[in-house]
Amino acid sequence: MKPPKILCHPDSEKSCGACCGMYNRRDNSHAATLERLSRRTRAFFDEARVDDEQSLRAFRAKWEETRAEEKLLSGLPNCPFLGLLGLQERPDDPPESFKVGCLVHPLQNDGLDGRDCGVYDRETCDDYLCATHNLLGAREKLLVLQAVSDSYLYGLVITDVRFVWELFALAADENGMDPPARCLQRPEAIEAAADYFELKRDWPYADDDGIFGQVQPGEGLETSRRKGPSAELGVEPDRYEAVLTCLGTSVDSQEALLEARSLVRARVEAFARAVDL
Ligand code: SF4
Ligand code: SF4
Known part of the structure; x- marks a missing residue:
């Protein structure tokens, strides 16, 4: 396919x-x-x-x-x-x-x-064709297409290349290998990916402008790179920092940061289990 x-x-x-x-x-x-x-x-x-x-x-x-x-x-x-x-x-x-x-x-x-x-x-x-077209690989595109079924969420996920990359990279870290193409076709893998992508729909820790993920809007057309939530709090980032940044996360306490990390970790780990050999 x-x-x-x-x-x-x-x-x-x-x-x-x-x-x-x-x-x-x-x-x-x-x-x-x-x-x-x-x-x-x-x-x-x-x-x-x-x-x-x-x-x-x-x-x-x-x-x-x-x-x-x-x-x-x-x-x-x-x-x-x-x-x-x-x-x-x-x-x-x-x-x-x-x-x-x-x-x-x-x-x-x-x-x-x-x-x-x-x-x-x-x-x-x-x-016009956005950068996603070149940057996402075939397996990544297919997974998004299979796991997301409505337009509101689709536009948010398909345009956030890093958010999709991170799912694959974190699962590869967990399993010691890239998710094999045949494992990505499993219904449980698609379901677990869908749960991860759903984080974008109504992430409870998103900043007011967090819908743009890693990109932080400024004046006019100016943008800057969003600081991750750990950097904002002045604590060490963990392996989920990039995902949290893609989700536009802003937290005001370590407790909230830990909670946000654990929500991401649960979805990533479920996906990693679903694509393990
Ligand atoms: S809706 Fe989009 S494609 Fe249609 S005219 Fe406006 S910018 Fe162009
Ligand atoms: S995928 Fe979305 S952002 Fe990219 S070119 Fe098409 S409509 Fe525009």
């Missing part, structure tokens, strides 16, 4: 909207993000049409999130045309059951393309 070359829409269950600005909000919880996408998608079908450029420009003017205090990276655009695909056909289904995607993409609109009215232009939207 091979992963798809392009990871943005890998299957019929999930997709990623990270580079369209999906998580670039202070209120970026699962519930708040899906509620926002759902509201905006409904408004899109009430207020705009892809064959009416004026309506697209008016929609953008009304719905684009531009207020710096509401965003994490104020210089990164949040495109108002990112929405829930298929919501119009299934208006009563829960928002987590939809893929996220571009409402003005030609594939959604019988060939009509409204992306020039978005925050980039159609060429940029077409051409």
